[in-house]
Amino acid sequence: MSMYIEMIRVRFLMMLAYRTNYYSGILIYSINIGAYYFLWSAIYGGKEQIQGLSVAQMTTYVAVAWMARAFYYNNIDREIAAEIKDGKVAIEMIRPYNYLGMKTMQALGEGVFRLLFFSVPGMIIVAMIFPVRFDASLTTWLFFFISLVFSFIVNTHINLLTGIMTFFLFNNSGLIRAKRVVIDLFSGLLLPISFYPDWAQTLMSYLPFQAISYVPSMIFTGGFVGQEIYKALLSQVFWVVILLIPIRLLWSLAKKHLIIQGG
Protein backbone atom coordinates (compact mmCIF):
# COMPACT_ATOMS: atom_id res chain seq x y z
CA MET A 1 0.00 0.00 0.00
CA SER A 2 2.73 2.48 0.98
CA MET A 3 4.33 1.66 -2.37
CA TYR A 4 1.26 3.01 -4.18
CA ILE A 5 1.15 6.13 -2.03
CA GLU A 6 4.79 6.65 -2.90
CA MET A 7 3.83 6.52 -6.58
CA ILE A 8 1.27 9.26 -6.11
CA ARG A 9 3.88 11.34 -4.32
CA VAL A 10 6.57 10.79 -6.94
CA ARG A 11 4.27 11.72 -9.80
CA PHE A 12 3.10 14.77 -7.90
CA LEU A 13 6.68 15.91 -7.38
CA MET A 14 7.48 15.19 -11.00
CA MET A 15 4.69 17.51 -12.07
CA LEU A 16 5.99 20.08 -9.63
CA ALA A 17 9.41 19.96 -11.22
CA TYR A 18 8.08 20.98 -14.61
CA ARG A 19 6.70 24.28 -13.56
CA THR A 20 7.29 26.90 -16.21
CA ASN A 21 3.79 26.53 -17.49
CA TYR A 22 1.77 27.01 -14.31
CA TYR A 23 1.07 30.65 -14.89
CA SER A 24 0.39 30.47 -18.59
CA GLY A 25 -1.69 27.36 -17.95
CA ILE A 26 -3.89 29.09 -15.42
CA LEU A 27 -4.27 32.10 -17.70
CA ILE A 28 -5.27 29.98 -20.66
CA TYR A 29 -7.65 28.06 -18.43
CA SER A 30 -9.35 31.28 -17.40
CA ILE A 31 -9.56 32.53 -20.98
CA ASN A 32 -11.12 29.23 -21.94
CA ILE A 33 -13.82 29.44 -19.29
CA GLY A 34 -14.29 33.13 -20.08
CA ALA A 35 -14.86 32.45 -23.76
CA TYR A 36 -17.47 29.85 -22.83
CA TYR A 37 -19.14 32.38 -20.59
CA PHE A 38 -19.60 34.80 -23.48
CA LEU A 39 -20.65 32.06 -25.83
CA TRP A 40 -23.34 30.94 -23.39
CA SER A 41 -24.46 34.50 -22.66
CA ALA A 42 -24.97 34.93 -26.41
CA ILE A 43 -26.83 31.63 -26.60
CA TYR A 44 -29.12 32.66 -23.75
CA GLY A 45 -29.74 36.05 -25.31
CA GLY A 46 -32.55 37.44 -23.15
CA LYS A 47 -33.82 34.05 -21.96
CA GLU A 48 -34.17 33.45 -18.22
CA GLN A 49 -33.67 29.72 -18.39
CA ILE A 50 -32.82 26.95 -20.81
CA GLN A 51 -33.65 23.40 -19.72
CA GLY A 52 -33.96 24.50 -16.11
CA LEU A 53 -30.55 26.16 -15.92
CA SER A 54 -30.16 29.93 -15.60
CA VAL A 55 -27.28 31.72 -17.26
CA ALA A 56 -25.49 32.02 -13.90
CA GLN A 57 -25.92 28.28 -13.31
CA MET A 58 -24.71 27.61 -16.83
CA THR A 59 -21.53 29.64 -16.29
CA THR A 60 -20.93 27.83 -13.04
CA TYR A 61 -21.60 24.55 -14.81
CA VAL A 62 -18.94 25.32 -17.41
CA ALA A 63 -16.40 26.52 -14.84
CA VAL A 64 -16.94 23.52 -12.57
CA ALA A 65 -16.87 21.10 -15.48
CA TRP A 66 -13.44 22.39 -16.48
CA MET A 67 -12.20 22.41 -12.90
CA ALA A 68 -13.28 18.81 -12.54
CA ARG A 69 -11.67 17.95 -15.85
CA ALA A 70 -8.29 19.13 -14.61
CA PHE A 71 -8.58 16.52 -11.87
CA TYR A 72 -9.89 13.52 -13.77
CA TYR A 73 -8.06 14.14 -17.03
CA ASN A 74 -4.83 12.23 -17.55
CA ASN A 75 -2.72 10.74 -20.30
CA ILE A 76 -2.15 7.28 -18.90
CA ASP A 77 -3.72 5.76 -22.01
CA ARG A 78 -0.99 7.35 -24.08
CA GLU A 79 1.67 6.33 -21.55
CA ILE A 80 0.48 2.72 -21.56
CA ALA A 81 0.41 2.74 -25.36
CA ALA A 82 3.98 4.07 -25.48
CA GLU A 83 5.21 1.51 -22.94
CA ILE A 84 3.60 -1.29 -24.87
CA LYS A 85 5.10 -0.06 -28.12
CA ASP A 86 8.66 0.11 -26.85
CA GLY A 87 8.29 -3.11 -24.93
CA LYS A 88 8.84 -1.52 -21.52
CA VAL A 89 5.61 -3.10 -20.39
CA ALA A 90 7.31 -6.52 -20.25
CA ILE A 91 9.69 -5.26 -17.56
CA GLU A 92 6.86 -3.49 -15.76
CA MET A 93 4.91 -6.73 -15.64
CA ILE A 94 7.57 -8.62 -13.72
CA ARG A 95 7.91 -5.87 -11.12
CA PRO A 96 6.35 -6.48 -7.71
CA TYR A 97 3.30 -4.34 -8.23
CA ASN A 98 0.19 -4.31 -10.29
CA TYR A 99 0.95 -2.42 -13.50
CA LEU A 100 -2.55 -1.02 -13.96
CA GLY A 101 -2.70 -0.09 -10.27
CA MET A 102 0.56 1.77 -10.63
CA LYS A 103 -0.72 3.70 -13.65
CA THR A 104 -3.85 4.63 -11.73
CA MET A 105 -1.77 5.96 -8.85
CA GLN A 106 0.37 8.00 -11.22
CA ALA A 107 -2.81 9.43 -12.72
CA LEU A 108 -3.99 10.31 -9.23
CA GLY A 109 -0.74 12.11 -8.45
CA GLU A 110 -1.18 14.10 -11.63
CA GLY A 111 -4.82 14.81 -10.86
CA VAL A 112 -4.11 16.08 -7.36
CA PHE A 113 -1.38 18.28 -8.75
CA ARG A 114 -3.64 19.78 -11.41
CA LEU A 115 -6.46 20.27 -8.91
CA LEU A 116 -4.21 22.24 -6.55
CA PHE A 117 -2.12 24.17 -9.03
CA PHE A 118 -4.50 24.57 -11.92
CA SER A 119 -8.11 24.36 -10.87
CA VAL A 120 -7.97 26.21 -7.59
CA PRO A 121 -6.02 29.30 -8.73
CA GLY A 122 -7.87 29.22 -12.05
CA MET A 123 -11.20 29.20 -10.25
CA ILE A 124 -10.20 32.10 -8.01
CA ILE A 125 -9.37 34.18 -11.08
CA VAL A 126 -12.53 33.12 -12.88
CA ALA A 127 -14.67 33.89 -9.83
CA MET A 128 -13.25 37.40 -9.69
CA ILE A 129 -14.07 38.14 -13.33
CA PHE A 130 -17.23 36.21 -14.13
CA PRO A 131 -20.50 35.68 -12.27
CA VAL A 132 -19.62 32.16 -11.16
CA ARG A 133 -21.24 31.05 -7.93
CA PHE A 134 -19.18 29.02 -5.48
CA ASP A 135 -21.47 29.62 -2.51
CA ALA A 136 -22.91 26.11 -2.58
CA SER A 137 -23.72 24.56 0.79
CA LEU A 138 -21.25 22.36 2.61
CA THR A 139 -23.23 19.21 1.78
CA THR A 140 -23.22 20.15 -1.90
CA TRP A 141 -19.44 20.56 -1.82
CA LEU A 142 -19.18 17.20 -0.07
CA PHE A 143 -21.35 15.42 -2.64
CA PHE A 144 -19.42 17.18 -5.36
CA PHE A 145 -16.08 15.88 -4.10
CA ILE A 146 -17.43 12.36 -3.70
CA SER A 147 -18.71 12.40 -7.25
CA LEU A 148 -15.43 13.89 -8.43
CA VAL A 149 -13.57 10.89 -7.05
CA PHE A 150 -15.92 8.58 -8.96
CA SER A 151 -15.41 10.71 -12.09
CA PHE A 152 -11.73 10.14 -11.75
CA ILE A 153 -12.15 6.39 -11.37
CA VAL A 154 -14.54 6.04 -14.31
CA ASN A 155 -12.33 8.15 -16.56
CA THR A 156 -9.23 6.27 -15.47
CA HIS A 157 -10.96 2.95 -16.12
CA ILE A 158 -11.76 4.11 -19.65
CA ASN A 159 -8.16 5.28 -20.12
CA LEU A 160 -6.83 1.92 -18.92
CA LEU A 161 -9.12 0.19 -21.40
CA THR A 162 -7.98 2.37 -24.30
CA GLY A 163 -4.37 1.87 -23.25
CA ILE A 164 -4.71 -1.91 -23.07
CA MET A 165 -6.24 -1.90 -26.55
CA THR A 166 -2.74 -1.12 -27.85
CA PHE A 167 -1.94 -4.80 -27.30
CA PHE A 168 -4.49 -5.65 -29.95
CA LEU A 169 -4.25 -2.68 -32.33
CA PHE A 170 -0.44 -2.23 -31.98
CA ASN A 171 -0.72 1.44 -32.82
CA ASN A 172 -3.38 3.15 -30.88
CA SER A 173 -3.30 6.90 -31.44
CA GLY A 174 -6.55 6.90 -33.40
CA LEU A 175 -8.55 5.20 -30.68
CA ILE A 176 -7.04 7.43 -28.01
CA ARG A 177 -8.07 10.51 -29.94
CA ALA A 178 -11.53 9.16 -30.66
CA LYS A 179 -11.97 8.42 -26.98
CA ARG A 180 -11.05 11.95 -25.98
CA VAL A 181 -13.55 13.45 -28.42
CA VAL A 182 -16.32 11.08 -27.32
CA ILE A 183 -15.70 11.89 -23.67
CA ASP A 184 -15.79 15.65 -24.26
CA LEU A 185 -19.12 15.37 -26.02
CA PHE A 186 -20.93 12.56 -24.21
CA SER A 187 -19.69 13.36 -20.73
CA GLY A 188 -21.50 16.70 -20.71
CA LEU A 189 -18.34 18.80 -20.64
CA LEU A 190 -19.30 20.91 -23.65
CA LEU A 191 -23.06 20.77 -23.25
CA PRO A 192 -25.22 19.62 -20.34
CA ILE A 193 -26.85 16.33 -21.27
CA SER A 194 -30.29 17.90 -20.66
CA PHE A 195 -29.76 20.13 -23.74
CA TYR A 196 -29.72 17.15 -26.08
CA PRO A 197 -32.82 15.84 -27.83
CA ASP A 198 -34.58 13.10 -25.88
CA TRP A 199 -33.46 10.19 -28.05
CA ALA A 200 -29.83 11.24 -27.59
CA GLN A 201 -30.32 11.54 -23.83
CA THR A 202 -31.71 8.02 -23.72
CA LEU A 203 -28.78 6.72 -25.72
CA MET A 204 -26.27 8.46 -23.48
CA SER A 205 -27.88 7.11 -20.33
CA TYR A 206 -26.66 3.65 -21.41
CA LEU A 207 -23.07 4.87 -21.70
CA PRO A 208 -20.58 5.47 -18.89
CA PHE A 209 -19.53 8.93 -20.05
CA GLN A 210 -22.01 11.10 -18.12
CA ALA A 211 -20.53 9.70 -14.93
CA ILE A 212 -17.37 11.64 -15.78
CA SER A 213 -18.46 15.23 -16.16
CA TYR A 214 -22.22 15.69 -16.13
CA VAL A 215 -22.82 14.25 -12.64
CA PRO A 216 -20.32 16.35 -10.65
CA SER A 217 -21.18 19.53 -12.56
CA MET A 218 -24.92 19.05 -12.09
CA ILE A 219 -24.50 18.31 -8.40
CA PHE A 220 -22.46 21.44 -7.91
CA THR A 221 -24.75 23.79 -9.84
CA GLY A 222 -27.84 22.47 -8.06
CA GLY A 223 -29.16 20.98 -11.27
CA PHE A 224 -29.63 17.76 -9.29
CA VAL A 225 -31.46 17.91 -5.96
CA GLY A 226 -32.53 15.42 -3.27
CA GLN A 227 -33.06 11.90 -4.59
CA GLU A 228 -31.49 12.80 -7.92
CA ILE A 229 -28.10 13.25 -6.27
CA TYR A 230 -28.15 9.74 -4.79
CA LYS A 231 -29.33 8.26 -8.04
CA ALA A 232 -26.53 10.03 -9.93
CA LEU A 233 -23.90 8.87 -7.42
CA LEU A 234 -25.22 5.33 -7.63
CA SER A 235 -24.94 5.39 -11.40
CA GLN A 236 -21.32 6.42 -11.01
CA VAL A 237 -20.66 3.54 -8.62
CA PHE A 238 -22.35 1.24 -11.10
CA TRP A 239 -19.90 2.24 -13.85
CA VAL A 240 -16.91 2.08 -11.50
CA VAL A 241 -17.74 -1.58 -10.85
CA ILE A 242 -18.94 -2.62 -14.31
CA LEU A 243 -15.93 -1.24 -16.14
CA LEU A 244 -13.63 -3.43 -14.05
CA ILE A 245 -14.91 -6.47 -15.94
CA PRO A 246 -13.61 -5.60 -19.42
CA ILE A 247 -10.38 -4.31 -17.88
CA ARG A 248 -9.68 -7.58 -16.08
CA LEU A 249 -10.71 -9.57 -19.12
CA LEU A 250 -8.63 -7.66 -21.66
CA TRP A 251 -5.66 -7.45 -19.34
CA SER A 252 -5.46 -11.20 -18.78
CA LEU A 253 -5.94 -11.71 -22.51
CA ALA A 254 -3.23 -9.14 -23.24
CA LYS A 255 -0.73 -10.83 -20.98
CA LYS A 256 -1.07 -14.03 -22.98
CA HIS A 257 -0.98 -12.13 -26.22
CA LEU A 258 2.07 -9.95 -25.60
CA ILE A 259 3.98 -9.09 -28.76
CA ILE A 260 6.89 -6.75 -28.33
CA GLN A 261 7.34 -4.61 -31.39
CA GLY A 262 11.06 -4.30 -31.97
CA GLY A 263 13.49 -3.80 -29.09
Next chain:
Amino acid sequence: MFYLSLFFQYASQYLKTRLTYRADTIIEILSDLLFQAVNLIFIVIVFRHTAFLGGWNRDEIIFIYGFFLVPYAIFSSFFNIWDFNERYIVKGEMDRILTRPVHSLFQIILERIELESLFGAITGLLVMGYAIMNLDINFAWYDVLIFIVMVIGGAFIYAGIFISIATIGFWSDSRTDIMPMMYNISNYGRYPINIYNKVIQFVLTWILPFAFVGVYPASYFLNREEWYGYAFFTPVMGILFFGIAILLWNAGVKRYRGAGN
Protein backbone atom coordinates in the same frame (compact mmCIF):
# COMPACT_ATOMS: atom_id res chain seq x y z
CA MET B 1 13.73 20.93 -55.63
CA PHE B 2 15.68 18.92 -53.07
CA TYR B 3 13.10 19.86 -50.45
CA LEU B 4 10.26 18.84 -52.73
CA SER B 5 11.67 15.41 -53.52
CA LEU B 6 12.40 14.87 -49.83
CA PHE B 7 8.82 15.71 -49.12
CA PHE B 8 7.51 13.14 -51.55
CA GLN B 9 9.84 10.48 -50.22
CA TYR B 10 8.71 11.08 -46.68
CA ALA B 11 5.08 11.15 -47.79
CA SER B 12 5.38 7.77 -49.48
CA GLN B 13 7.18 6.29 -46.47
CA TYR B 14 4.42 7.67 -44.35
CA LEU B 15 1.73 6.03 -46.42
CA LYS B 16 3.55 2.70 -46.06
CA THR B 17 3.54 2.96 -42.26
CA ARG B 18 -0.11 3.87 -42.27
CA LEU B 19 -0.89 0.83 -44.34
CA THR B 20 1.01 -1.36 -41.89
CA TYR B 21 -1.14 -0.22 -39.01
CA ARG B 22 -4.30 -0.35 -41.05
CA ALA B 23 -6.85 -0.72 -38.25
CA ASP B 24 -5.42 2.29 -36.47
CA THR B 25 -5.42 4.37 -39.65
CA ILE B 26 -9.08 3.70 -40.19
CA ILE B 27 -9.90 4.49 -36.56
CA GLU B 28 -7.84 7.66 -36.86
CA ILE B 29 -9.78 8.86 -39.90
CA LEU B 30 -13.03 7.99 -38.16
CA SER B 31 -11.91 9.81 -35.02
CA ASP B 32 -11.18 12.91 -37.10
CA LEU B 33 -14.66 12.69 -38.58
CA LEU B 34 -16.07 12.28 -35.11
CA PHE B 35 -14.16 15.31 -33.89
CA GLN B 36 -15.61 17.36 -36.72
CA ALA B 37 -19.07 15.98 -36.02
CA VAL B 38 -18.82 16.89 -32.32
CA ASN B 39 -18.41 20.57 -33.11
CA LEU B 40 -21.22 20.44 -35.62
CA ILE B 41 -23.44 18.71 -33.06
CA PHE B 42 -22.58 21.45 -30.59
CA ILE B 43 -23.76 24.11 -33.04
CA VAL B 44 -26.91 22.20 -33.99
CA ILE B 45 -27.87 21.60 -30.35
CA VAL B 46 -27.18 25.16 -29.33
CA PHE B 47 -29.47 26.38 -32.12
CA ARG B 48 -32.25 24.18 -30.78
CA HIS B 49 -32.37 26.69 -27.93
CA THR B 50 -31.73 29.96 -29.76
CA ALA B 51 -32.28 31.43 -33.24
CA PHE B 52 -29.32 33.79 -33.43
CA LEU B 53 -25.86 33.98 -31.98
CA GLY B 54 -24.72 37.60 -31.92
CA GLY B 55 -26.87 38.30 -34.95
CA TRP B 56 -25.69 35.32 -37.00
CA ASN B 57 -28.06 32.48 -37.80
CA ARG B 58 -27.50 28.75 -37.63
CA ASP B 59 -26.47 28.23 -41.23
CA GLU B 60 -24.03 31.11 -41.16
CA ILE B 61 -22.37 29.64 -38.07
CA ILE B 62 -22.28 26.25 -39.78
CA PHE B 63 -20.66 27.86 -42.82
CA ILE B 64 -18.00 29.48 -40.63
CA TYR B 65 -17.32 26.09 -39.07
CA GLY B 66 -17.04 24.43 -42.48
CA PHE B 67 -14.60 27.10 -43.61
CA PHE B 68 -12.51 26.69 -40.48
CA LEU B 69 -12.13 22.96 -41.13
CA VAL B 70 -10.18 23.52 -44.35
CA PRO B 71 -7.19 25.53 -43.05
CA TYR B 72 -7.32 23.42 -39.90
CA ALA B 73 -6.99 20.23 -41.96
CA ILE B 74 -3.96 21.61 -43.79
CA PHE B 75 -2.42 22.69 -40.51
CA SER B 76 -2.92 19.37 -38.80
CA SER B 77 -1.57 17.40 -41.76
CA PHE B 78 1.69 19.28 -41.99
CA PHE B 79 2.36 20.96 -38.67
CA ASN B 80 1.77 18.19 -36.22
CA ILE B 81 4.19 19.45 -33.60
CA TRP B 82 2.07 19.43 -30.50
CA ASP B 83 4.36 16.94 -28.74
CA PHE B 84 7.54 18.62 -29.98
CA ASN B 85 8.83 19.23 -26.49
CA GLU B 86 8.50 15.70 -25.20
CA ARG B 87 9.55 14.03 -28.39
CA TYR B 88 12.41 16.21 -29.54
CA ILE B 89 13.72 18.12 -26.55
CA VAL B 90 13.15 15.85 -23.56
CA LYS B 91 14.09 12.68 -25.45
CA GLY B 92 16.99 14.41 -27.19
CA GLU B 93 15.78 13.70 -30.72
CA MET B 94 16.61 17.29 -31.62
CA ASP B 95 20.32 16.36 -31.71
CA ARG B 96 19.60 13.97 -34.53
CA ILE B 97 17.52 16.56 -36.40
CA LEU B 98 20.33 19.11 -36.27
CA THR B 99 22.75 16.77 -38.03
CA ARG B 100 20.51 16.70 -41.12
CA PRO B 101 21.24 18.93 -44.10
CA VAL B 102 17.78 20.49 -44.26
CA HIS B 103 16.24 23.19 -42.11
CA SER B 104 15.43 21.67 -38.72
CA LEU B 105 11.80 22.75 -38.77
CA PHE B 106 11.29 21.30 -42.24
CA GLN B 107 12.86 18.04 -41.10
CA ILE B 108 10.45 17.81 -38.17
CA ILE B 109 7.48 18.65 -40.36
CA LEU B 110 8.51 15.83 -42.70
CA GLU B 111 8.79 13.36 -39.87
CA ARG B 112 5.47 14.28 -38.37
CA ILE B 113 3.20 14.59 -41.42
CA GLU B 114 -0.24 13.11 -40.98
CA LEU B 115 -1.70 13.06 -44.44
CA GLU B 116 -4.98 11.46 -43.43
CA SER B 117 -5.94 14.70 -41.68
CA LEU B 118 -6.51 16.17 -45.13
CA PHE B 119 -9.85 14.35 -45.14
CA GLY B 120 -10.95 17.18 -42.87
CA ALA B 121 -10.79 19.56 -45.82
CA ILE B 122 -13.36 17.43 -47.64
CA THR B 123 -15.62 17.44 -44.59
CA GLY B 124 -15.20 21.21 -44.44
CA LEU B 125 -16.25 21.63 -48.06
CA LEU B 126 -19.27 19.40 -47.49
CA VAL B 127 -20.30 21.33 -44.39
CA MET B 128 -19.95 24.61 -46.28
CA GLY B 129 -21.95 23.14 -49.15
CA TYR B 130 -24.74 22.21 -46.77
CA ALA B 131 -24.81 25.72 -45.31
CA ILE B 132 -24.77 27.35 -48.77
CA MET B 133 -27.81 25.32 -49.80
CA ASN B 134 -29.75 26.88 -46.92
CA LEU B 135 -28.32 30.36 -47.37
CA ASP B 136 -28.98 32.72 -50.21
CA ILE B 137 -25.48 33.64 -51.34
CA ASN B 138 -23.87 34.01 -54.74
CA PHE B 139 -20.26 33.52 -55.64
CA ALA B 140 -18.09 35.17 -58.27
CA TRP B 141 -15.48 33.23 -60.23
CA TYR B 142 -12.62 34.90 -58.34
CA ASP B 143 -14.04 33.77 -55.01
CA VAL B 144 -12.29 30.46 -55.55
CA LEU B 145 -8.94 32.24 -55.65
CA ILE B 146 -9.81 34.32 -52.61
CA PHE B 147 -10.86 31.13 -50.84
CA ILE B 148 -7.49 29.52 -51.53
CA VAL B 149 -5.58 32.59 -50.33
CA MET B 150 -7.68 32.81 -47.16
CA VAL B 151 -7.25 29.10 -46.44
CA ILE B 152 -3.49 29.29 -46.82
CA GLY B 153 -3.44 32.41 -44.65
CA GLY B 154 -5.45 30.62 -41.98
CA ALA B 155 -3.23 27.53 -42.05
CA PHE B 156 -0.15 29.76 -41.68
CA ILE B 157 -1.66 31.53 -38.70
CA TYR B 158 -2.33 28.20 -37.03
CA ALA B 159 1.14 26.95 -37.88
CA GLY B 160 2.71 30.20 -36.68
CA ILE B 161 1.01 30.04 -33.31
CA PHE B 162 1.76 26.40 -32.66
CA ILE B 163 5.36 26.60 -33.85
CA SER B 164 5.88 29.63 -31.62
CA ILE B 165 4.53 27.69 -28.66
CA ALA B 166 6.72 24.72 -29.53
CA THR B 167 9.80 26.94 -29.44
CA ILE B 168 9.22 27.46 -25.72
CA GLY B 169 10.87 24.05 -25.54
CA PHE B 170 14.20 25.57 -26.52
CA TRP B 171 14.16 27.88 -23.53
CA SER B 172 12.66 25.56 -20.97
CA ASP B 173 12.72 21.79 -21.09
CA SER B 174 9.53 21.45 -19.13
CA ARG B 175 6.62 19.47 -20.36
CA THR B 176 3.85 21.71 -21.44
CA ASP B 177 0.12 21.60 -21.03
CA ILE B 178 -0.25 24.71 -23.12
CA MET B 179 -0.72 23.02 -26.49
CA PRO B 180 -3.88 21.04 -25.65
CA MET B 181 -5.43 24.10 -24.02
CA MET B 182 -4.59 26.10 -27.10
CA TYR B 183 -6.69 23.73 -29.15
CA ASN B 184 -9.65 24.70 -26.99
CA ILE B 185 -9.00 28.38 -27.46
CA SER B 186 -8.60 27.96 -31.19
CA ASN B 187 -12.25 26.88 -31.25
CA TYR B 188 -13.46 30.32 -30.29
CA GLY B 189 -12.31 31.77 -33.58
CA ARG B 190 -15.20 29.88 -35.13
CA TYR B 191 -17.89 31.87 -33.34
CA PRO B 192 -18.94 35.43 -34.12
CA ILE B 193 -16.27 37.59 -32.60
CA ASN B 194 -18.82 40.20 -31.53
CA ILE B 195 -20.27 37.97 -28.81
CA TYR B 196 -17.08 38.23 -26.74
CA ASN B 197 -15.98 41.13 -24.60
CA LYS B 198 -13.27 43.51 -25.81
CA VAL B 199 -10.38 41.72 -24.15
CA ILE B 200 -11.15 38.36 -25.71
CA GLN B 201 -11.87 40.00 -29.07
CA PHE B 202 -8.47 41.61 -28.89
CA VAL B 203 -6.76 38.35 -27.93
CA LEU B 204 -8.47 36.40 -30.71
CA THR B 205 -7.61 39.08 -33.26
CA TRP B 206 -4.07 40.20 -32.47
CA ILE B 207 -2.43 37.89 -29.94
CA LEU B 208 -3.76 34.42 -30.73
CA PRO B 209 -5.45 35.45 -33.98
CA PHE B 210 -7.71 32.41 -34.33
CA ALA B 211 -10.53 34.66 -35.50
CA PHE B 212 -8.59 34.90 -38.77
CA VAL B 213 -8.98 31.17 -39.25
CA GLY B 214 -12.75 31.18 -38.97
CA VAL B 215 -15.12 34.04 -38.57
CA TYR B 216 -13.15 36.84 -40.30
CA PRO B 217 -12.39 35.16 -43.63
CA ALA B 218 -15.74 33.36 -43.67
CA SER B 219 -17.57 36.67 -43.29
CA TYR B 220 -16.29 37.63 -46.73
CA PHE B 221 -18.11 34.70 -48.32
CA LEU B 222 -21.21 35.43 -46.23
CA ASN B 223 -21.26 38.99 -47.64
CA ARG B 224 -20.91 40.49 -44.17
CA GLU B 225 -19.36 43.70 -45.40
CA GLU B 226 -18.77 45.13 -41.95
CA TRP B 227 -16.02 42.53 -41.46
CA TYR B 228 -14.34 42.83 -44.87
CA GLY B 229 -11.44 44.86 -43.49
CA TYR B 230 -10.50 42.00 -41.19
CA ALA B 231 -11.26 39.34 -43.80
CA PHE B 232 -8.75 40.71 -46.28
CA PHE B 233 -6.16 40.99 -43.56
CA THR B 234 -6.08 37.18 -43.22
CA PRO B 235 -3.14 36.48 -45.57
CA VAL B 236 -1.14 39.34 -44.02
CA MET B 237 -1.64 37.87 -40.55
CA GLY B 238 -0.66 34.46 -41.92
CA ILE B 239 2.64 35.71 -43.30
CA LEU B 240 3.28 37.79 -40.18
CA PHE B 241 2.67 35.04 -37.65
CA PHE B 242 4.44 32.38 -39.66
CA GLY B 243 7.39 34.75 -40.08
CA ILE B 244 7.56 35.41 -36.35
CA ALA B 245 7.44 31.67 -35.69
CA ILE B 246 10.38 31.02 -38.02
CA LEU B 247 12.42 33.77 -36.37
CA LEU B 248 11.65 32.37 -32.92
CA TRP B 249 12.53 28.89 -34.12
CA ASN B 250 15.87 29.95 -35.54
CA ALA B 251 16.70 31.86 -32.37
CA GLY B 252 15.69 28.82 -30.34
CA VAL B 253 17.84 26.42 -32.36
CA LYS B 254 20.85 28.68 -31.81
CA ARG B 255 20.24 28.51 -28.09
CA TYR B 256 19.66 24.78 -28.04
CA ARG B 257 22.28 22.87 -26.07
CA GLY B 258 20.83 19.39 -26.01
CA ALA B 259 19.42 17.47 -23.11
CA GLY B 260 22.06 15.66 -21.11
CA ASN B 261 24.57 13.13 -22.46
